[in-house]
Amino acid sequence: MKQTKPNILLIYTGGTIGMVKDFKTGALKAFDFKTLLEKIPELQLLDCNIETVSNKPIDSSNMNPAYWVQIAELIESNYNSFDGFVILHGSDTMSYTASALSFMLENLAKPVIFTGSQLPIGHLRTDAKENLITSIQVASLQKNGMPIIQEVCLYFEYKLYRGNRTTKINAEHFQAFASPNYTELAESGVHLKINDEYLFRPQKNETFKVHKNLNNNIGLIKMFPGITKQIVESVFNAPNLKGVILETYGAGNCTTQTWFINLLEENIKKGIHVINITQCTGGSVIMGHYETSNMLKKIGVISGKDLTTEAAISKLMYLVGQNISKEMFKSTYEMALRGEMT
The missing domain is CATH 3.40.50.1170 (L-asparaginase, N-terminal domain)
Structure with missing residues (x-):
């Protein structure tokens, strides 16, 4: 036939x-x-x-x-x-x-x-x-x-x-x-x-x-030397904010200034999801590999591993739209759902 x-x-x-x-x-x-x-x-x-x-x-x-x-x-x-x-x-x-x-x-x-x-x-x-x-x-x-x-x-x-x-x-x-x-x-x-x-x-x-329920109440912060508390606060103070993508240096490193770590920790405790991805073109976040990223791991920042910025943003919109519990969100985000991360 x-x-x-x-x-x-x-x-x-x-x-x-x-x-x-x-x-x-x-x-x-x-x-x-x-x-x-x-x-x-x-x-x-x-x-x-x-x-x-x-x-x-x-x-x-x-x-x-x-x-x-x-x-x-x-x-x-x-x-x-x-x-x-x-x-x-x-x-x-x-x-x-x-x-x-x-x-x-x-x-x-x-x-x-x-x-x-x-x-x-x-x-x-x-x-x-x-x-x-x-x-x-x-x-x-x-x-x-x-x-x-x-x-x-x-x-x-x-x-x-x-x-x-x-x-x-x-x-x-x-x-x-x-x-x-x-x-x-x-x-x-x-x-x-x-x-x-x-x-x-x-x-x-x-x-x-x-799945048609996407939540775009999210933010993106690209780290740079000299970033100020006011700039970071302006993102976290956005109404109805559900999550923030942090584009960090290298394998997931960023400033360890007290104001920055405290600000992240306060918002994570409020239920805002914070995702760590690298601003490098290639490679992966390995939280805890360097001392500068170890503090992020301790306060509950989520590892975006080797996600692109595009995938990190759309995955966050998708998962926030799924109304996943705070306890399950971190493990779900760090899991490869559609082959998007290694």
Whole structure:
């Protein structure tokens, strides 16, 4: 019996990839994704069926948790009708959205691939076509009738990454993203090479579930020499604050001045979650490794290990939204839920 072609849903949320140049005026205008196969005939060579939907496109600089919920709901409502999803997104906040969706989509057993471009799809030297074509190809990969990729990923410039491991590193180069603490899942060259041993696998026979309750009453403090008490207090004094991400030095170190440690301890006792991640591009927080981070460990600061800032923020929003008890929160946050930490 001939196997049917995989059905792929292409979701356009906005971004440079959705723009084409009007050659008469020179102005950029929105690309009509309903005519996708006409404009990019190479897509007809792919062994899959492609449908498109536009989700009220916005500039990715305006991305927010409410819009993440809209994307998640589109996947939820179409989950049983499609074998894979490709989400076209502006590159500036793509790692944030990919990280958030990884937590929101529990027991995901199908590919959700984020991609975009540095240049518009109609530009002479665009990277959009390759990113789009290969993302759809990756989303349609199957073995024994099952999707090979079963997680939220990000594809850009010949590499497929786990979405919640990525960060944008360059505003000008085509190689705009990196996954500093985790190997790429696939690499596109003459052949498409999948690194099977690094793929995330959901729990078997568990029901797909979409979490829509995100709490964005959180703060981010990047440590720097000379940071003042007033600045740190201004973050902790924010109304309805639930948690704070601390971007510390190296392996999780920061100032040990009494005012700083006391301020953290007071707020932790109030029930505000404080997460320690490194501001280094790569590497991990190892609390207690140096004396300067040992005090943080003693007062109950949570280790973010090797989380990216994007994953740390979206994971905090997700877990605060789950109303987990204070006693369970620390152990849950320090646990890898979707392959986001080592």
